[in-house]
Amino acid sequence: MPLHKVPWVVGYRYVGDDKLTKRVKKVWKPQLLQRELYSEILDTKFAVTVTARTLDLIDAAYGFDFYILKTPEEDLCSKFGMDLKRGMLLRLARQDPQLHPDNPQKRAAIYDKYKEFVIPEAEAEWVGLTLDEAVEKQRLLEEKDPTPLFKVYVEELIGQLEQQALSEPVVVQKRASRE
Template identity: 45%
Template sequence: MSGVVLPSPAATIHVAGAAKMDAEPEQPTKNAVDNDQSPSPSEPDSDAIKMFVGQVDGSGLSPPTTRYAHDSFKNVVVELEENPILGIRTPEGDEGLWGGERVVKGWIESAPYTKKKILPRYWVPKLFFPALKTSVLYSEILDKYIKVTVTERAMRLIDENFGLDYYILKSNEIDLDSKFANSLKRELLLTLATESYYENDEDKKCYIKDKYAEFKIPEEEAEWVGLDLNEAARKLQDIEDSMPPVPLKYSLEKDLVERLRGGLDEVSQELEGPNAPVRTESKFGDKLFGKYMNPIGQKLRNATR
C-alpha cells in the first residue's frame, strides 16, 4: 500500500521561503503586444530565451534523495514526490534583492498542542514570509552606495560572488527575480559598454575595465537586458515609430534599375528581342475624330511651314 502522507507536526514548515522555486515564467499581462510579429533589433541570444523559458537555479531546493521512504506514523512504505515550492511574487520583491525567495503558502495545524477527543485536527493555510532586512550595498562600477531590502540568502550569494557587481552580472535575469536587480544589471552593462565610469581617475578606470572585461557587450545589446515582455514590446514599438517611413516606390524603383543594369529583367528582354511583338497604332481614334482633327492638323502644319 502506498500513498501520500500529510506531514506530521514535527515536519511542519519552519523556514519562510528558504527554498527556491522551480516556477515557470510568469505569463504576460493584457498590456503585452500579442499580435506584434515585428522582428527584434538583433538575433535572440540564449540569455534572452532563458529569461522567459529557462529554469530557476535549483541550488536552494532539497529534493528527495531516494524514491521510497518509510512512514513511521502509518508504518508503510510510501513513494516520495518531488514537488517544487511555488512562491507568490509580490511588488515588494521587485523593489529589493531577495535572492530568488518569494512568499510561500503552506499549511499549519490549528492548535497543535490542544487535545481533541472528538473533532480531528484541521490544517489551516498560512503565508510564510522571508526574513527581510535593510542593508547598504556598494557598487564598484557605479561608485555608489545603495540602500535596499535584502534577505540572508541574497547576502550569502553576494559574499560568494565577492561583491554586488559580480553577483548581479553573473546571475541570470530569471534567478535575480526582481525588477530592481534586472534594472541594476542593465545599468551596469550600459556603464561598462560606454565606459562612463571614473572619468577623473585613469588608473581606477583601467582597473575597472580590466576587471569586468568579460561582461562587456555592445551598447545596443545592453539596452535590452532585464526588460520584461511588455517593456521590450514598447521599446521596439518606439524604435519603429521613430524611424521615418520610406515609400514603397523608392525600393521598387531601385530594384527595377538594378535588374535592368544586370540584364535580369525577363520582360524587358522579351520586348527588346528579335521576337518582340510588333506594335501597331490604334485606328479607333482616327475613325472617331479624324474628320474633325485632320483638317485642324493640316492647317497647323501649313502655318508652320
C-alpha cells in the same frame, strides 16, 4: 502578502509538536533585512530590502556587482535587479569616462575586473526589458523617419565628385581669339 516576490510558505503544524492535537495553520515568512549595497560599476549605494539568502549569494559571488551580472534573469526575479544589470552592462559597454573621472587608474582597474561581462551596447540596451518596454522601444526605433538610400547614395556620389574635382589640377588654356 509577499514583499518583493519572496514566497511565503503556507502549511500546518501541530500544537506543541504533539501529533494527537489538532493542526493549526502556519505561514512561514522570510526575514527581510534592509541593507545598503554598493555597486562598484555604477559607483552608487543602494538601500535594498533583501533576505539572508540573498546576502549569502552576494558573498558567494564575491560582491554585489558580480552577483547582479552573473545571476540569470529567472533567478533574480526582480525588475530592480534587471534594471541594475542593464545599467552596469551599458556602462561597461560604453567605457563611461564619468566613472571616477579624476582617477583613470581606478576606472581602468574596474573595467578590467569586469571585462568578461562586456557586450555590445546595442545588445546591452535590451537586457532586462519587460515585454511592454521592449515593444515600445522597438516601435520608437521603427518610427524614426529613415532616410531613403537613394538620398544617401546621391550625397555620397556628390562628395566623391567634389573630392575628385579638388584633387585634379585645373588646366586653363587660352583660346585664340578670332579677329
